[in-house]
Amino acid sequence: MRKSAIEELAPEARRSGRRAGPSRTRSAVLAAAQRRFAELGNDRTTLRSIAAEAQVDQKLVGYFFGSKQALFVAATELPFDPGAAIQHVLGGDGDARGARLACLIVEMLENPMAGPRLIGLVRAAAAEPEAARMVRDLFGRQIWGPAAAKLPVKDPDLAVSLIASQALGLVLARYVIQVEPLASMPADKIVDLMAPTLQPLLTADKTGGRYARTRATNR
Amino acid sequence: MRKSAIEELAPEARRSGRRAGPSRTRSAVLAAAQRRFAELGNDRTTLRSIAAEAQVDQKLVGYFFGSKQALFVAATELPFDPGAAIQHVLGGDGDARGARLACLIVEMLENPMAGPRLIGLVRAAAAEPEAARMVRDLFGRQIWGPAAAKLPVKDPDLAVSLIASQALGLVLARYVIQVEPLASMPADKIVDLMAPTLQPLLTADKTGGRYARTRATNR
Numbered sequence: 001m002r003k004s005a006i007e008e009l010a011p012e013a014r015r016s017g018r019r020a021g022p023s024r025t026r027s028a029v030l031a032a033a034q035r036r037f038a039e040l041g042n043d044r045t046t047l048r049s050i051a052a053e054a055q056v057d058q059k060l061v062g063y064f065f066g067s068k069q070a071l072f073v074a075a076t077e078l079p080f081d082p083g084a085a086i087q088h089v090l091g092g093d094g095d096a097r098g099a100r101l102a103c104l105i106v107e108m109l110e111n112p113m114a115g116p117r118l119i120g121l122v123r124a125a126a127a128e129p130e131a132a133r134m135v136r137d138l139f140g141r142q143i144w145g146p147a148a149a150k151l152p153v154k155d156p157d158l159a160v161s162l163i164a165s166q167a168l169g170l171v172l173a174r175y176v177i178q179v180e181p182l183a184s185m186p187a188d189k190i191v192d193l194m195a196p197t198l199q200p201l202l203t204a205d206k207t208g209g210r211y212a213r214t215r216a217t218n219r
Numbered sequence: 220m221r222k223s224a225i226e227e228l229a230p231e232a233r234r235s236g237r238r239a240g241p242s243r244t245r246s247a248v249l250a251a252a253q254r255r256f257a258e259l260g261n262d263r264t265t266l267r268s269i270a271a272e273a274q275v276d277q278k279l280v281g282y283f284f285g286s287k288q289a290l291f292v293a294a295t296e297l298p299f300d301p302g303a304a305i306q307h308v309l310g311g312d313g314d315a316r317g318a319r320l321a322c323l324i325v326e327m328l329e330n331p332m333a334g335p336r337l338i339g340l341v342r343a344a345a346a347e348p349e350a351a352r353m354v355r356d357l358f359g360r361q362i363w364g365p366a367a368a369k370l371p372v373k374d375p376d377l378a379v380s381l382i383a384s385q386a387l388g389l390v391l392a393r394y395v396i397q398v399e400p401l402a403s404m405p406a407d408k409i410v411d412l413m414a415p416t417l418q419p420l421l422t423a424d425k426t427g428g429r430y431a432r433t434r435a436t437n438r
Contacts, residue, residue, distance in 0.1 A: 043348070125396050126345030129262070136396050144398070161392060161401040162412065168396070169388025173380060177344050177355050177387070179363070182380040193381065197416055 026064050028054045033065075033075040042072050042120050069124040069131035073138065076121055079114035082143045086150050089202065098199025102191045105167050109175065110187050122171045139164070152204040159201040166197055245283050247273045252294040261291050261339045288343040288350035292357065295340055298333035301362045305369055308421065317418025321410045324386050328394065329406050341390045358383070371423040378420040385416060 032054035036045045047068050051058040065071035089101045108114045125135035144164060148156040173179045174190070182190070251273035255264045266287050270277040284290035308320045327333045344354035363383060367375040392398045393409065401409070 122391070123345045126342045126391065132396050136398065139396075140398075155400075158400055161398040164396075164398050165388040165392035165401065167388075168391040169384040169386075172341070172345065172387040172391060173384035177351050177358075177383075179355065179359075179380040179383050181374075181377055182384060 022064075025054075025056055025060065029056060029061050029064055029071075030075055033071050037072055037075055037120075041116060042068070042124065045072075047071070066130055067128060069128040070134060072124045073121060073131050073134040076117055078138070078142055079111070079117050080108060082146055086147050090150055090152075094203060095199075097202040098197070099191065099195040101163070101198050101202060102194035105170065105194070106187050106191050109171065115175075119171055119175050122168060123176060126172075151202065153201070154204075163198060163201050166194060170194065241283075244273075244275055244279065248275060248280050248283055248290075249294055252290050256291055256294055256339075260335060261287070261343060264291075266290070285349055286347060288347040289353060291343045292340060292350050292353040295336055297357070297361055298330070298336050299327060301365055305366050309369055309371075313422060314418075316421040317416070318410065318414040320382070320417050320421060321413035324389065324413070325406050325410050328390065334394075338390055338394050341387060342395060345391075370421065372420070373423075382417060382420050385413060389413065 029050065033045075033050045036050050036053060039045075045068070047061050048058055050071070051061045054061070061071065065074055085104055089097055089104060092100070108118060121135050121138070125132040144157075144160045147163075148160045150156075151159055153159045170182075170190070174182045174185075248269065252264075252269045255269050255272060258264075264287070266280050267277055269290070270280045273280070280290065284293055304323055308316055308323060311319070327337060340354050340357070344351040363376075363379045366382075367379045369375075370378055372378045389409070393401045393404075
């Protein structure tokens, strides 16, 4: 059933007189998506234009990737090397880890190439549960997992998820919803605001860190 | 031009033999949207079903509200009284303001009625720039503005935008992208994690608060 749908919908398979195979068609769609998304961004790119560029039927794009948001996530590569980033943040002066991580996050989000890609991933995740699952897998496998393995804190998985929460909040508040004055503040001021919140999440602490504090009784 | 489009597309105006007026048609669409979104949520509600329930042409829904995300924001009322919430957080013991605000945010997000509505607003804002603008206006007018007017800190607008960033990060990390262990942690543990980050944003501080600290030189 599925096989015949691919054969029917992939003109390249028909034209060439042989079976192109699903993986070749899928790669063609992915390459076309990468070009279109890079050129126009997620909002202005249509599934129709991707299908046209890949020379396949639009239904086939849906068959392989489900939706535009899911295709966007599948077509997006992380614009940095997570391993090198983790090493940069955790190496050097221990007291400046929060500042280095804040600087890294803000510089990437402000970068004209990397920023739109990262912000686009967050927006895609928010738009659709399937894209959210894909972003969780992508970030989990490539960033959060390796980071948690290196963090010298009591509960590294929790620390990483709290760091993720800080970065996601910044993306939404400053770049997407554009809450003032956060949205128009200089980048270095944002770094100063984030650094002290990130620092305790990156540092070994005999008490277990602020984020392992027992529940306040006085509420 | 626009007027004739409304007249042409609104069957109720034609049927009744008199002009229903754009505001009456708009209200009918809004009421239908509120019922459909409340019943099925944003993801599973279609513009077509809203148009059918309001007994208007689907094009007219687009004419009045632009897109489904924008209609979702327009149809959503805040599920709490911001004035009472601000009073609750700022009244009482000053040292427990962070805990009270964290408790309020988490309780609302966990509430089966209020949570999906608030999370839906954040998701709509992330999905589409027009919906983002509407959410910024809604939150700004109803929550952030009144809160900033009452906050006893040096830069209340900045403090409010940082609080917003914390809440938005929680929404995305725990409820939308579902980063573990944050996603499956008990609600009271989340409150304990958030409270110390929120506390300095809610308290007068002669030094201007942690978030007004000058830039660290040691990076």
